[in-house]
Amino acid sequence: MYHPTKMANLLRLYETLPKLRKTIQFLKKEILEKEPALKKVQTRLHLRNERPNVELCEDQPHLGLIIESREIAATIQVLQEQLARAEASLSNLMQTRRELEREVAVKENSLTVDKERVQPLRKKFPAQHKLMGH
Secondary structure, eight states: OOOHHHHHHHHHHHHHHHHHHHHHHHHHHHHHHHHHHHHHHHHHHHHHHTOTTOOOOOOHHHHHHHHHHHHHHHHHHHHHHHHHHHHHHHHHHHHHHHHHHHHHHHHHHHHHHIIIIIHHHHHHSOOHHHHTTO
C-alpha cells in the first residue's frame, strides 16, 4: 500500500478544506453586511457636517456617529485580516493537498510496478539462504 501517515494527512486535509471554504464565505458575508452600515454612518456624518446655516458642533449625536463609524471600520478591518489569513491558509492547504496527492500517486505507482513487474522476477531467483548454501 502507501505510507499511512501521508494518506491520513490527506484525508484530514479533505475534511478541513470545506470547513475553511465555509469560513471564508462567512467572513466575506460579514464584511458585505457591515459595509452598508459604515456607509450609512459616514453619510450621516457628512450630511451633519454640511448642513446649511448651522455651525459645526461636536455634540453627543455627532460624537456618537464618529464612535460608531470607527467601531464599524475597526470591525471590518478585523474581518478583512481574518479573511486574508483564512485565504492564505486555504492556499497553503491547496498546495499541500497537491503535494500529498502527487506523493501518494507516485507511491501507488511504485507499488503497482513492484507487484506486477518486480515480484514475478524475484520469484525466478533463489532465496538468499539458498544462495548462501544453507
